[in-house]
Amino acid sequence: MIYRTIIFDFDGTIADTMEEGRRIFNEIGPAYGIRQIDREEMEGFRSYTINQFIEEMKIPKTKIPFFIAKGTLAMRRSIAGLPLIAGVGEVLPALRARVDRFGILTSNAVDNVELFLDSHGIRGLFDFVSSTSKLTGKSRHLNATRKQYGLKTEEMLYVGDEVRDLQAAKKAGIPCAGVTWGFNTRERLAAEHPDHLLDNPAEFLALAGH
Missing domain, CATH: 3.40.50.1000 (HAD superfamily/HAD-like)
Structure with a gap:
């Protein structure tokens, strides 16, 4: 084809962007009561779907749009250098x-x-x-x-x-x-x-x- x-x-x-994404996740997560993720733990998450990840991290579904918006805004500060x-x-x-x-x-x-x-x-x-x-x-x-x-x-x-x-x-x-x-x-x-x-x-x- x-x-x-x-x-x-x-x-x-x-x-x-994976490592920078993890850093930003850890930066904004505490405001939502979400625990941080260390570098070694990321490998285990690679077998998860996005919904499984959200459930494992106990991310409130009602807060996901706000979490994404803050994350993408934070990414803007560093994206050009990645x-x-x-x-x-x-x-x-x-x-x-x-x-x-x-x-x-x-x-x-x-x-x-x-x-x-x-x-x-x-x-x-x-x-x-x-x-x-x-x-x-x-x-x-x-x-x-x-x-x-x-x-x-x-x-x-x-x-x-x-x-x-x-x-x-x-x-x-x-x-x-x-x-x-x-x-x-x-x-x-x-x-x-x-x-x-x-x-x-x-x-x-x-x-x-x-």
């Missing part, structure tokens, strides 16, 4: 040349993503950056993108590092690829039966025509 449009998740897929996932910066230009459109769909803030892309000189690769404030709201946005560009579902690919990314794509009827260098483990992503499972950014190039 030759994909015409590839849409990426941002955190953990393109941007290496690194790309190793290898992604070299692969993206070559991959972009093989498809019609590149996009980003994230639960991070559009302003944060724009700052990051600009700081790494790759904003010009992407045709659009979209955001949803809902942790599980990506399927609707994927469908909206399909309609906007008059695409067939099989011509699109959504790429993400979390179970919820793969589930959103499946709900929208769109092919998906899981990347194993982000939040969820390879085993946890494989359990969702994505169309593709990538262990290295160089493997992106096999997903598009020459």
Whole structure:
């Protein structure tokens, strides 16, 4: 299958934000009565879904929108200085040349993503950056993108590092690829039966025509 449009998740897929995300989580968590997470504990959480993580951390569901808003605002202070996932910066230009459109769909803030892309000189690769404030709201946005560009579902690919990314794509009827260098483990992503499972950014190039 030759994909015409590839849409990426941002955190953990393109941007290496996991450690900074943990730091911000620990910074704002006490105001909500949420305990802190140490670096070693993060590895254990990689087999969790987002809902399992919320339950384990005892995050009040009514407070989640406020928690996310504060977190994305805090991320804005440091986002421009964070690194790309190793290898992604070299692969993206070559991959972009093989498809019609590149996009980003994230639960991070559009302003944060724009700052990051600009700081790494790759904003010009992407045709659009979209955001949803809902942790599980990506399927609707994927469908909206399909309609906007008059695409067939099989011509699109959504790429993400979390179970919820793969589930959103499946709900929208769109092919998906899981990347194993982000939040969820390879085993946890494989359990969702994505169309593709990538262990290295160089493997992106096999997903598009020459």
